[in-house]
Structures are given as structure tokens and as C-alpha cells.
Amino acid sequence: MHIVVSMKQVPDTTQVRIDPETNTLIREGVPSIINPFDVHAIEEALRLRERYGGKVTLLSMGPPQAQESLQKGLSLGADAAFLLSDRAFSGADTLATSCALAAAIGKLSEQEPVDLVICGKQTIDGDTAQVGPGIARRLELAQLTYVDQVMSVDEAGRTITVRRKLEGAHEVVRAPLPALLTVVKEINEPRYAHLPELIRALRTQIPVWTAETLGVDPECIGLKGSPTKVRRIFAPPRRGGGEQVEGDPETAAAAVLDKLLAGKVIGA
Amino acid sequence: MAGLEIYKEKCIGCERCLGACRREALFMQEGIVAVLPEKCTACGLCVRVCPTEALKADRPPRPARQPRPQPVLDTPVEHGGVWVFVEQTDGKAARVSWELLGVGACLAADLGVKLAGVVLGHQVGELAKEAIAYGAGTAYLVDDPVLAHYRTQPYLHAVKQLVTRYRPEVLLLGATTTGRDLAGAVATELGTGLTADCTGLSIDREARLLEQTRPAFGGNIMATIFTEERRPQMATVRPRVMAMPARDDSRQGKVISERLDLAEDQVAVKVLEYVREAVAGTVNLADAEVIVSGGRGMGGPESFKLLAELAQVLDGVVGASRAAVDAGWMPYEHQVGQTGKTVRPKLYLACGISGAVQHLVGMQTSDVIVAINNDPEAPIFSVANYGIVGDLFQVVPALTRAARERLGSK
Numbered sequence: 001m002h003i004v005v006s007m008k009q010v011p012d013t014t015q016v017r018i019d020p021e022t023n024t025l026i027r028e029g030v031p032s033i034i035n036p037f038d039v040h041a042i043e044e045a046l047r048l049r050e051r052y053g054g055k056v057t058l059l060s061m062g063p064p065q066a067q068e069s070l071q072k073g074l075s076l077g078a079d080a081a082f083l084l085s086d087r088a089f090s091g092a093d094t095l096a097t098s099c100a101l102a103a104a105i106g107k108l109s110e111q112e113p114v115d116l117v118i119c120g121k122q123t124i125d126g127d128t129a130q131v132g133p134g135i136a137r138r139l140e141l142a143q144l145t146y147v148d149q150v151m152s153v154d155e156a157g158r159t160i161t162v163r164r165k166l167e168g169a170h171e172v173v174r175a176p177l178p179a180l181l182t183v184v185k186e187i188n189e190p191r192y193a194h195l196p197e198l199i200r201a202l203r204t205q206i207p208v209w210t211a212e213t214l215g216v217d218p219e220c221i222g223l224k225g226s227p228t229k230v231r232r233i234f235a236p237p238r239r240g241g242g243e244q245v246e247g248d249p250e251t252a253a254a255a256v257l258d259k260l261l262a263g264k265v266i267g268a
Numbered sequence: 269m270a271g272l273e274i275y276k277e278k279c280i281g282c283e284r285c286l287g288a289c290r291r292e293a294l295f296m297q298e299g300i301v302a303v304l305p306e307k308c309t310a311c312g313l314c315v316r317v318c319p320t321e322a323l324k325a326d327r328p329p330r331p332a333r334q335p336r337p338q339p340v341l342d343t344p345v346e347h348g349g350v351w352v353f354v355e356q357t358d359g360k361a362a363r364v365s366w367e368l369l370g371v372g373a374c375l376a377a378d379l380g381v382k383l384a385g386v387v388l389g390h391q392v393g394e395l396a397k398e399a400i401a402y403g404a405g406t407a408y409l410v411d412d413p414v415l416a417h418y419r420t421q422p423y424l425h426a427v428k429q430l431v432t433r434y435r436p437e438v439l440l441l442g443a444t445t446t447g448r449d450l451a452g453a454v455a456t457e458l459g460t461g462l463t464a465d466c467t468g469l470s471i472d473r474e475a476r477l478l479e480q481t482r483p484a485f486g487g488n489i490m491a492t493i494f495t496e497e498r499r500p501q502m503a504t505v506r507p508r509v510m511a512m513p514a515r516d517d518s519r520q521g522k523v524i525s526e527r528l529d530l531a532e533d534q535v536a537v538k539v540l541e542y543v544r545e546a547v548a549g550t551v552n553l554a555d556a557e558v559i560v561s562g563g564r565g566m567g568g569p570e571s572f573k574l575l576a577e578l579a580q581v582l583d584g585v586v587g588a589s590r591a592a593v594d595a596g597w598m599p600y601e602h603q604v605g606q607t608g609k610t611v612r613p614k615l616y617l618a619c620g621i622s623g624a625v626q627h628l629v630g631m632q633t634s635d636v637i638v639a640i641n642n643d644p645e646a647p648i649f650s651v652a653n654y655g656i657v658g659d660l661f662q663v664v665p666a667l668t669r670a671a672r673e674r675l676g677s678k
Contacts, residue, residue, distance in 0.1 A: 011485070013485050013488065013626070014624065014626065016485050016488045017488065093461070094452075094455075094462065095455065095456060095459065095460075095461065095462075098456060122607075124606075124607070125484065125485050126484065127464065127465060127483075127484065127606065128452075128462075128463075128464040128465075129448045129452065129464060130448075130451070130452040130455065130456075130462055130464060131452075132452070133420075133448075133449065133451075133452030133453045133456065134452055134453075134455075134456040136420075136453065137424075137452075137453050137456040137457050138456060142420075142421075142536060142537055143420045143421075143449065143453060144537075145445065145448070145449045146445050146449070161540070164445075165445075166445050166446075167444060167445060168544060168545050168552075169357075169542065169543060169544045169545055170542075170543055170545070171539055171540075171541060171542045171543070172539070172540045172541035172542075173419075173537060173538070173539050173540065174537070174538045174540055175536060175537045175538075176536045176537075185600075186600065226461075227459070227460055227461035227495050227496070227497065227498040228461035228462070228463055228480075228493050228494070228495050229493065229494055229495075229496060230491050230492070230493050231479075231492045231493065231494050232491070232492040233489050233490070233491050233492075234489070234490050234492075235489065235490070236483060236487065236488075236489065236490050236625070236628075236629075237490075239632050239637075239650075239651040240651075241649060241650045241651065241652065241655075242637075242652055242653035242654055242655065243653075243654060243655070244649075244655050244656075244657065245654050245655065245656050249656075249658055249659070249662040249663045249665075249666040250666050250669075250670075252656045252658065252663065252666070253656075253663060253666035253667040253669070253670040254666075254670045256638055256654050256656065256667065256670075257667065257670045257671055257674055258674075259654065260615065260636065260638075261674060263636070265614050265615050265635065265636045266558065266582055266614075266615060266671075266675070267674065267675050
């Protein structure tokens with residue numbers, strides 16, 4: 001089975017701050033990491049390779065430094081990695097991003113047909129969860145989102161059976177291959193990199209593909225290919241602080257409860 | 269006239285066409301298929317399944333129309349408008365759909381266009397009426413067994429059918445698993461812009477554009493986004509972000525039915541099992557009026573029992589920050605925040621929660637926030653209505669006792 005994992009290098013947004021004076025992001029000193037959901041995607045790909053044999057290829061669209069994250073992915077055990085990097089890709093919204101990634105997966109498929117694409121459910125910087133479905137639509141892959149378990153792959157029958165985690169329910173779904181999955185954290189516990197893979201990763205070349213390599217329509221990628229445009233960025237509105245309730249625990253508790261009752265917040 | 273030609277000599281009497289016909293227009297006569305002209309609309313479904321090419325529809329497929337007296341000047345088919353996808357499971361609508369009709373009504377008024385609901389499913393005619401009761405002037409309805417249970421392909425197909433025909437300017441969906449699964453596929457298929465998890469929607473009247481505001485970078489910044497040229501302008505909104513509109517069952521509206529031109533054997537994905545989680549033990553954060561939530565300060569899973577006791581007295585539920593869930597102290601169902609749920613209770617008690625932006629994004633529109641933390645500098649205090657700086661292991665039981673005194677035991 002040839003599995004492609006589409007992953008992204010993101011700033012660790014739990015550490016990103018906004019400069020209240022300039023309303024811009026302070027990214028200095030904020031480490032770059034593999035998008036946490038993509039780590040689970042890589043792990044699932046590796047587990048499927050262990051079960052069914054085959055190859056795991058990583059793919060990422062980003063600036064040159066995204067090589068580091070691809071290398072981390074290789075050190076977990078992936079077989080190959082490709083970086084899509086080009087000024088022409090920059091400023092892309094999710095539609096333009098899925099265009100480039102789908103083109104790259106198409107190109108990978110020419111060399112070795114791709115059976116499965118696995119993505120994390122969303123990134124922690126964009127938070128849209130749109131790129132996975134976008135790739136699926138463009139490549140006409142069966143789309144299965146919020147997967148929390150891959151139950152089986154029937155290689156002869158060319159189907160995959162997964163469990164999807166929905167609100168207050170779950171469902172078991174069977175889809176034909178090739179398919180695209182987006183996965184949630186509950187799907188697995190990612191492994192740590194081990195020394196042999198770390199060494200192999202350092203030696204593995206990560207080819208960089210440009211827009212020209214992909215032969216993709218320049219109107220479809222980057223800023224040009226993005227129907228959505230950011231007009232304005234601002235600091236989130238701060239909800240006004242309230243009052244400190246003083247006193248020992250008993251006093252403070254009583255005071256708060258009385259206020260809540262008076263305001264009909266509780267006991268209404 | 270039927271528009272369906274039958275080549276009797278080719279018919280082998282397999283009756284597959286009878287199974288395919290939705291209009292009950294076909295029947296067998298002496299082992300050969302025959303048609304009732306008044307029922308047949310020449311949709312072509314039977315033609316597709318016939319193994320011997322014994323059937324031919326001599327008109328292109330079109331949706332069935334009920335015969336009715338036509339005025340001399342026929343009203344053209346409605347174009348444009350603000351549309352809301354009415355998500356449903358087993359015939360019950362997701363509440364967020366009605367919330368979107370609420371904000372949709374304002375957007376439609378600002379644009380000077382109609383508001384419509386899009387209802388897809390099987391045996392969901394009642395939902396079309398419900399959409400009208402919640403404010404839609406029109407409900408587009410595609411009712412078909414193929415749509416009984418959500419799957420990307422047939423729902424995408426139906427939405428594309430409707431959008432291509434009736435051309436809305438704006439299309440809103442709830443940011444639920446179904447909504448997000450569908451929205452991404454639809455936006456890519458239509459080559460249009462989609463903004464996820466909007467917390468604010470308004471209209472730039474001059475430019476006739478939808479202003480879509482959403483948090484980004486884990487909630488650290490807010491961005492306002494436009495889709496300038498492509499249509500429809502698509503956006504998803506999380507449940508509980510917008511207010512519920514009033515329901516008025518006396519409202520009048522139009523239901524426009526469309527046929528789904530997709531058969532089950534054309535849909536490759538099959539749902540094998542659907543299991544609703546047991547009601548007992550399911551936490552319903554979305555509808556809770558009171559949430560007692562714990563974070564890193566709880567220190568471990570057992571401490572959440574204290575919160576459960578307080579929640580019980582207040583008739584609420586227990587929530588958790590991402591830190592507590594990642595540490596394994598509480599299951600993910602309880603997680604409030606950017607990668608968890610957005611909640612809008614009357615009362616949110618944040619215990620041992622520092623108030624990182626990613627958490628605030630999920631609960632800052634609560635009516636009243638009470639924060640308990642032993643760190644006076646904790647950011648949570650800057651958004652709390654009432655803050656108690658202290659040891660939560662003393663304050664929370666004190667709150668429980670005080671609440672029992674005032675409200676009675678539960």
C-alpha cells in the first residue's frame with residue numbers, strides 16, 4: 001500500500017502572543033512543530049504499513065524551514081518525504097493549498113499509485129479542517145473525516161473500513177480505495193523516534209518541488225488562487241474583568257453565591 | 269405524454285426498472301414492462317438500470333412538477349439569497365441550523381435578499397416547515413433515501429445541484445463534524461471561498477460582501493475575511509456562537525422540492541453501523557446552563573469529583589481545559605476550548621484554569637464567569653465577572669456547601 005501523509009509545520013500556537021501595541025503576532029522564540037494532529041496521521045500511516053506492508057511518503061507545503069518537520073517525520077519511520085516550496089505558493093488560502101497538494105499527490109501517484117492519503121483533522125494555526133476535504137475532492141478520493149480507528153483494509157476488494165467519531169455517536173463506514181482520511185487524536189498514541197530511524201532520516205534527501213515541477217496552473221495557487229482574503233487582523237476583544245471577591249473560602253463562596261442568586265444566574 | 273419508449277421485444281421481465289422508478293409509473297403486463305404516462309416524468313432512472321436497453325427516455329431528465337394552474341405571467345425561479353444548510357440526523361435538526369437562520373435573517377435583510385433553508389435527507393418534509401418557522405422565506409428540499417444518512421458524496425451532489433440552479437450569494441453551515449466535512453468538499457467543488465468557525469458575520473453593504481470574522485493562531489488574533497469574487501460566499505459557524513431566533517409556526521413560506529439525480533448504486537461509501545453513545549454518561553456541554561470546569565490546577569483525576577459535586581448542586585455539568593484532558597484526567601467529551609467545544613452557559617466556573625487564549629475562545633461568551641485560582645496574575649481573572657484568589661480545594665467545597673444551603677440538596 002502506498003500511503004501519503006500530508007503534514008504541516010506550524011508555530012506552537014500555545015506559545016504565540018500578540019503584541020498589544022502593534023496588533024501583530026510575536027513569533028520570535030516560538031518553536032515550530034509538526035501540527036499535532038499530523039503526528040497522529042503519520043503514526044497511523046506507519047501502523048498501517050506494519051499491518052499491510054507498503055510505503056509511507058510525507059508531503060508538506062511550506063517555507064524551506066519546513067524541511068525540519070519533514071525530517072522529524074522521517075525519523076519516526078516514514079520512507080520518503082517531499083517539500084513543496086515556492087514563492088508562488090505563498091499567501092495561499094485553503095483552496096489554493098489543496099490545489100498544490102493535490103497536484104503533488106497526483107505526481108507521486110504517477111511514480112507509485114497512491115492508495116491512501118491521511119491528514120490531521122485540522123491545523124492549530126489555520127484551524128479550518130478544509131484542506132483534507134479539498135484534496136479529496138480534487139483527486140476524487142472517498143472522503144472520511146474525524147476517523148478515530150482504521151478497522152481494516154481489504155487490499156483485494158480495494159476497500160477501507162473506518163470508525164468516525166461524531167458528536168454523541170460514532171459510525172463505521174466502508175469506502176473504496178483510494179481514499180482520504182482526516183484523523184483525530186484519539187486514533188493512536190504516537191511513537192517516539194528511535195536511533196536507527198533518526199540516523200536514516202538525516203541521510204534521506206528531501207526533494208523540493210516548485211510550482212514548475214508540479215506544472216500546476218499559476219491561477220490556482222498562492223494568493224492568486226485564493227478566493228478568501230484577510231482584510232483585517234486585530235487583537236481579540238477583551239471581555240472586561242469583574243470584581244475580586246475577598247475573604248476566606250467560606251466568606252468568598254457565600255458572597256459569590258448570593259450575587260449569583262441576586263442576578264438570577266442560578267436558582268431561577 | 270410519457271416520453272418513455274419501451275422496446276417490448278428487448279424486455280426480459282427482470283423488473284429492475286420497477287425498483288428504480290420513484291414515481292410508481294411502471295408496471296408489468298404479461299411479463300413485459302408498461303408505463304403509466306400520467307406518472308412518468310422521463311427522468312431516466314429506469315433507463316439507467318435496464319440491462320437490455322429496452323427503455324429510452326426521449327426528454328432530458330428534469331425534476332417532477334406537480335401540475336397546477338399557471339398565471340399568465342409566470343414568476344421566475346428565485347435566484348440569489350442567503351442560504352443556511354439545515355443539518356439533521358434521523359429527522360431531527362441540529363440546533364445550530366436554527367441559530368444560523370437567526371443571523372442569516374439579518375444578513376439577508378442587509379443584502380436585501382431572501383433567506384432560505386436547505387433541507388437534505390429522507391422523510392424530512394417536516395424540517396422544511398420548521399425552517400420556515402425559524403425564519404426562512406423558502407426551504408429547498410431534497411428528500412431521497414440516498415440522503416437518509418449523511419455521506420459526503422450524495423450531500424455534495426445535492427448541494428451542488430441546488431446551488432448551480434438557484435445561485436445563492438451566501439451559504440452558511442454549522443461547524444459540526446457533518447458541516448465541516450460537507451463545507452470543505454462543497455467549497456472546493458464550486459471553487460469558492462470558505463471561512464471556518466466564524467464568530468462574527470455581517471454585511472459590507474457597499475461592496476455587498478459578507479464580512480467573516482474568526483479567531484486564528486489558536487485564538488491569539490482575530491481576522492476579518494472577505495470572499496470578493498467567488499460565489500456563494502461560504503462560512504461555517506460553531507454551535508452556540510449565534511443566538512437562537514424565535515420560532516413562529518404561523519409564518520408562511522415556500523417549499524421548493526428538487527429530485528436528487530443520483531442513485532444509491534452510484535454512491536461508493538456505505539455506512540455499516542451507526543451507534544449513538546449511551547445517554548447516561550454522555551456529557552451535554554452544548555446545552556448546559558451551568559458548567560463547572562477544571563484545569564491544570566486540579567492536579568489529577570480524583571479532584572474532579574469535587575467539581576462534579578458542585579455541578580450536581582447547581583444542576584450543571586463538568587467541563588475541562590485541554591491541559592486536563594491531555595493529562596488524561598477527563599475524557600475529550602468534556603473539553604472546552606479551541607480544539608474542544610464552544611460553550612455559552614449562563615454560568616461558567618473556571619477552577620484551576622489559567623485562562624489561556626485557546627480556552628477563552630471556547631467559553632468567553634458565557635453570561636457569567638466565576639474564576640478560582642491561587643495565582644492572582646492568572647489571565648482568567650481579566651475575563652471573570654467574579655474572581656476568587658485562593659485554594660480551589662477549599663473554595664470549591666465551600667461553594668458546594670453554600671449552594672446546598674441556598675438551593676437545597678440535589
